[in-house]
Amino acid sequence: MTTSAALPRVDRTERADALVAELRLAVGRGLPPDLTAHLAAECLLPHLGAPDLLTGAQLTGDAAQYRQHLLHAEPDGSFSLVALVWLPGQHTSVHDHLSWCATGVHLGEETERRYRLVPDGPTARLVATGDVVNPSGTVCGFAPPGDIHRVRNSGTGTAVSLHVYGADLARLGSSIRRVYQLPTEG
Numbered sequence: 001m002t003t004s005a006a007l008p009r010v011d012r013t014e015r016a017d018a019l020v021a022e023l024r025l026a027v028g029r030g031l032p033p034d035l036t037a038h039l040a041a042e043c044l045l046p047h048l049g050a051p052d053l054l055t056g057a058q059l060t061g062d063a064a065q066y067r068q069h070l071l072h073a074e075p076d077g078s079f080s081l082v083a084l085v086w087l088p089g090q091h092t093s094v095h096d097h098l099s100w101c102a103t104g105v106h107l108g109e110e111t112e113r114r115y116r117l118v119p120d121g122p123t124a125r126l127v128a129t130g131d132v133v134n135p136s137g138t139v140c141g142f143a144p145p146g147d148i149h150r151v152r153n154s155g156t157g158t159a160v161s162l163h164v165y166g167a168d169l170a171r172l173g174s175s176i177r178r179v180y181q182l183p184t185e186g
């Protein structure tokens with residue numbers, strides 16, 4: 001995933017338009033970040049797996065790396081909606097985020113490995129704290145800090161997930177705050 005280039009916007013289906021309207025109401029309540037993330041996850045839930053949510057182009061992967069389709073960036077910068085398409089085995093870096101985040105698996109299966117940062121003399125290392133397998137139809141929401149993780153497509157087919165971030169991805173290009181290249185355990 002790039003960290004600086006702005007992303008092109010794409011067309012949306014009517015169902016995705018409805019989802020954006022629901023997210024606007026949820027985010028507009030102005031609750032703390034962790035609660036907003038959970039509300040956004042609840043918005044995603046009824047749309048996961050629906051065949052009319054994404055266009056064919058938005059379900060298309062890229063052999064080079066997992067692919068990001070920006071479905072919406074709210075003009076006031078309060079949230080963005082992204083569809084990520086992963087071919088089998090594709091994964092992110094170990095990273096954390098600029099903002100709260102809600103995710104839902106639309107198709108396939110993803111596995112998240114979570115880490116915590118442990119001081120190690122003058123530097124630090126990452127210790128894995130657990131793996132979470134997310135099949136299609138599952139959601140989660142979280143807010144920094146303590147959100148270091150790595151996500152991969154752990155299934156045998158294409159995986160597609162929806163991500164809502166409390167940031168303007170049309171401007172930022174990515175939700176990633178930092179990519180970690182420290183030694184890892186686990």
Ligand SMILES: [Fe+2]
Pocket residue numbers: 095096097149151
């Ligand atoms: Fe992430």
